[in-house]
Amino acid sequence: MAGYGSMNDLELIALTGCDDQQAFAELYARYFDALYLHACQRLRDKAEAKDLVQELFSHLWSQRHALSTTEHFSSYLYKAIRNRVLNLLAHKAVEAKFLVNLQYTGNGTEAVTDHLAREHQLARVVEQEIQSLPPRMRQVFELSRKQHMPYKEIGMLLNLSEQSVRSHIKGALKLLRTRLGLWLYLAMLLWLS
Incomplete structure (x- = not known):
């Protein structure tokens, strides 16, 4: 259907609700740039702004x-x-x-080395969880977060679409948040006691 560009938002939303991917693609094309600029102005980080807008549209599709x-x-x-x-x-x-509280003690009696030891322990736990990710997801995650490669370059390197790269990153972050959430909470409680 060639007339998607001439449809209003209500029509496109209705078609999207009927699983029309082209109608959703039109909504995406219509609003992505403006939302990206809006997020980028507030975050001052292009990659984070792009991720947030992608996550929003992913949520809308779901x-x-x-x-x-x-x-x-x-x-x-x-x-x-x-x-x-x-x-x-x-x-x-x-x-x-x-992190600031982790680096500096409140009462001045604890040693800085104790905080450094806890920080290293936390880093080890995070690294263990990263290593336990599924192999392809871990590879994509490490290229993105450790080597700071853009999604497009990761996709070209691993022969994946940019959307697949985004899905791997999103999945990895979700798994890590779930796995590390309780551990970080417990670590904070131990540190504060």
């Missing part, structure tokens, strides 16, 4: 049957990306505060 045919779809998208940005920034603030 929820396509429940998408509301609201007249303000663009407002919904901007609110959704803003909330994702705020969540990421809040997570970074908590992470930074945890």
